[in-house]
Amino acid sequence: xxxxxxxxxxxxxxxxxxxxxxxxxxxxxxxxxxxxxxxxxxxxxxxxxxxxxxxxxxxxxxxxxxxxxxxxxxxxxxxxxxxxxxxxxxxxxxxxx
Numbered sequence: 607x608x609x610x611x612x613x614x615x616x617x618x619x620x621x622x623x624x625x626x627x628x629x630x631x632x633x634x635x636x637x638x639x640x641x642x643x644x645x646x647x648x649x650x651x652x653x654x655x656x657x658x659x660x661x662x663x664x665x666x667x668x669x670x671x672x673x674x675x676x677x678x679x680x681x682x683x684x685x686x687x688x689x690x691x692x693x694x695x696x697x698x699x700x701x702x703x
Contacts, residue, residue, distance in 0.1 A: 618662045622653040636697045641671045641679055647699045649681070649692075658695025668702060 615622060632654055641647060648668050651659055658678045669683035672691065679699065681692045 615662065621662055621665055622651055624653055632697065639696050639699070639701070641696065641699065641701065643671055643673050645671045646702050647671055647679075647681060648702045649683070649694065649698060650700045652697045655695070655697050658693070659698055660692045660694050664692065 632652065636652070646668060647670070649660060649664050649666065651662065651665050664683060664685070667683050667685075669681040669692070672680040672682050674680075675693050678693050678695050681694050681699070683690055683692060
């Protein structure tokens with residue numbers, strides 16, 4: 607059989623790159639932010655923290671919080687026209703108005 611080429615972070619050299627000013631310690635405020643079900647959020651990956659990270663193809667998409675799932679949140683997004691549910695850690699989420 608042919609080996610599988612590439613992993614989770616393949617071809618993400620620039621997508622998962624941090625701006626030099628934001629490098630360093632991760633803010634606790636991002637860890638502890640709280641969302642309610644129905645809140646709209648934007649998926650914005652924190653490359654220094656891999657737990658609870660969604661697939662990089664969804665980076666920058668907006669979605670709605672469905673519920674809490676342990677420390678993470680279930681977020682409903684649309685991939686083209688197909689609805690999908692992602693389980694995402696709050697450090698990878700940003701609230702949107």
